[in-house]
Amino acid sequence: KNEVEQSPQNLTAQEGEFITINCSYSVGISALHWLQQHPGGGIVSLFMLSSGKKKHGRLIATINIQEKHSSLHITASHPRDSAVYICAVKVLQGAQKLVFGQGTRLTINP
């Protein structure tokens, strides 16, 4: 079993729908990242969380440290949101290594 599991692996939705991507992890962490990867490889950091909730535009990320779970929400989804969304955790205090989930491929149809 991977240390970081994402669900769903693939998600297709219509423009305007509310999107939720989930990330569960089995190790102690000091922080969790949500990343966006477009075709061709470029990765953009969306959020870094250690507790609570963060919001940026139409994106909202939450984390529950006790339940070892994080969610990424997209409101009013748009075709340009189509990408792979990756959850990554920084394992243990002081360590810089990130452990990544397999990613969730999101497709938003017009």
Next chain:
Amino acid sequence: DTGVSQDPRHKITKRGQNVTFRCDPISEHNRLYWYRQTLGQGPEFLTYFQNEAQLEKSRLLSDRFSAERPKGSFSTLEIQRTEQGDSAMYLCASSLQGATEKLFFGEGSRLTVL
């Protein structure tokens, strides 16, 4: 452009050859990371530098792999005697040590070993 840059973007090589990738991080970033990503998978950690010191190294990094960051600025990742299993996207990222440590990724160097 002052983002993270990687060179080359694509490299095709024959098995057994050596290859070297270069990463230029954002200039004030003291932390630099190398990751490897194969098709359909999330990235895997390879190694991490703080300034010029290589502080963490994955068990994935066999003896054929070596990374350097000689002056705490750019970094190189060399793969000796390449194997077909080395075919992957090699990603570099950098960050500035601090409470809100955001990662910035390069576009990656795609390696194909024939």
